[in-house]
Amino acid sequence: MRIGILGTGMVGEALAGKCVERGHEVMMGSRSANSESVTRWAERSGGRAGAFAEAARFGEMVFSCLNGARALETLQVIDAEAVAGKIVIDVSNPLVPLAGSALPSLKYGVDNSLGEQVQAALPGARVVKALNTLNCQVMVDPGRVPGMHHLFIAGNDPDAKTEVAGFLEREFGWSADRIIDVGDITSARATELLMPLWMRLWQAAGHADFNWHIAGYRP
């Protein structure tokens, strides 16, 4: 499968690396096709480097791992037609600095979300919010956290969510019973709002090998 990864941060690298390892053709997109970080990654991994717009066009499925605070501005360089009909998995959280606080805030408050904004910016795409509630190493290796724990997916297109769940199971090892469909794309609010507690737990624990488990949940 051809996979486009938008974003060259830790999350983009973790997902791109795992997708290459699983035998997919991966293009990692950055601001410019020959940026140092993405060129270095491509050489090291055997993946390809491209500009954001190229990676979006290249992928049959696209992961958005952009800096959440600037993701919408960045997505403007993408031709919305290039992702029409495609699944776009929005992994980012819209974290913004908060004056007087060591911890960031969330750009869209409680009644909006980056997931919804990405769907509005790319109306032809089938946006699924997923993987934004846990550390990127756990995303691609759920066994790093012992026992049962969950992923939450949100999106307007039920078939797209089914496809994403299947991909996450097949490629990253998230068995179906670990994936909870929390509703349409407005539910991205609810999962992005887990970030403030996630960051406090991360701070208190001093490690990121933990994840949400909804004990007793029976759908």
Place this chain on the structure above:
Amino acid sequence: MRIGILGTGMVGEALAGKCVERGHEVMMGSRSANSESVTRWAERSGGRAGAFAEAARFGEMVFSCLNGARALETLQVIDAEAVAGKIVIDVSNPLVPLAGSALPSLKYGVDNSLGEQVQAALPGARVVKALNTLNCQVMVDPGRVPGMHHLFIAGNDPDAKTEVAGFLEREFGWSADRIIDVGDITSARATELLMPLWMRLWQAAGHADFNWHIAGYRP
């Protein structure tokens, strides 16, 4: 121990009932001391009925289980001196209706919380935000949800948090390893922000016998 419970809703009733059962002297406070709901509760349970201000004065420890959207207005009837030095456990979530949505929003957004507002309104009290992330039947009976799951406590006074954790263990059965101290009272933001996902999970599950478990968390 003398315990004041502010609020006569399901949460107040669950906590008051459990505290009576555990042998404490409990006064449930409502808008007027002889309101029907609290008088009926007192007759049925063997607890006492009082006005909000009386229950706040009565309790050596006070639970605030008020309607979260109106809690601050309601707390104005309490003499702040009556709770000076006492532990006030804020259990409420500041849920407010959201136009066009079946699910409520949160009154204080992402950069504030009811817990912080309660501490500001009662500056002499030792406010601990706790028990606001789960169903009231599970609050007083953690065994309703199988396996490991967690409570989060937040507050500015470390001793108050230690006392609350001890109370929750002794009286409600929350062993120490199930209670995570997430920081000062600003961390109430983080736990109140779990509500939007909690409500979606509740909706999807059709039951409330579930709870947050942070798999892999080692403090």
